[in-house]
Amino acid sequence: MSRPPTAAQRRVIDAAEPVTGRLRGTQAQLAALVERGLAFRHPRPPHDHFLTPAGHRVRDAEPAREQQAAPAARAEGVFAARTGGEEEPAGPGSARLREVRGAWEGLLELRRMTGRDGAVDRPCDWERTHLVQAAALALEAAGHRPAGPDPDGPGYRVRATAQPEAVAVREPDPAALRCCAATLEGAGWQVSAHGEPRTGEKYLLASPRRA
Structure with missing residues (x-):
């Protein structure tokens, strides 16, 4: 891509659905994004347009902009998976279940x-x-419970690690931790179990499988 997207095209990219990258815009805007390699037109009806991996990178390329947009996104109800430790952990309400199911299907x-x-x-x-x-x-789509704000409470917590392609998953219940491992493996992740040297606490390292 030799030229950055125009302001109008950037707004279309920023407004893409968070997970699927589905786009909404005029035909001219969408066609221009396809020409730049930032979007593709699905071959099946209704022939919606979606961000390509390059389009996703453009959308994610400005951390400061994302941080500024985050409060507005939360206010508009943009879906975010529960990573554990949120002040207001998701309950098992039907609305949340539908959101999670829709995000996973997407x-x-x-x-x-x-x-x-x-x-x-x-x-x-x-x-x-x-x-x-x-x-x-x-994990949430499979029915696992995210942890609440209590650091010693039950539920999973997913956190970034120093490894570039791995996350750590912690769950104080050993049986629940094993279930988390099985879920991630079934979802296409490579999972290994580890223990903290000082405390012996068990946790998982999970990385997206490539083949």
Whole structure:
């Protein structure tokens, strides 16, 4: 891409659905994004447009801009997977369950559309650049309970690590931790169990599987 997107095109990119990258805009705007390699037109009806991996990178390329937009996004109800430790952890309400189910189905569709062979058993580029959110979504979609604000309370916590393609998953209940491992493996992640040298606390390291 030789030229940056115009302001109007940038607004279309920024307004894409968080997980699937589905775009809304005029036909001229969408066609221009396709020409620049930032979007593609789905071959099946209704022929919606979606961000390509390059389009996702453009949207995620300005951390300061994302931080400024975050309060507005939360106010508008943009979906975010629960990573554990939130002040207001999600309850099992039907509205939240529908949101999680819809986000997971959208992620599987993104895998199908962007994978070389249309498979949905391997994480896509979006997941590799949003490791914590992707792993948390897989866990929440499978029915695991995110931890609340109590640091010693039950529930999973997904956190970034110093490793570039791995997240740490902690859960004080050993049986629940094993279930988290099984869920992530079934969702296309490589998982290994570890223990803290000083405390012996068990945790998981999870990375998106490539093949």
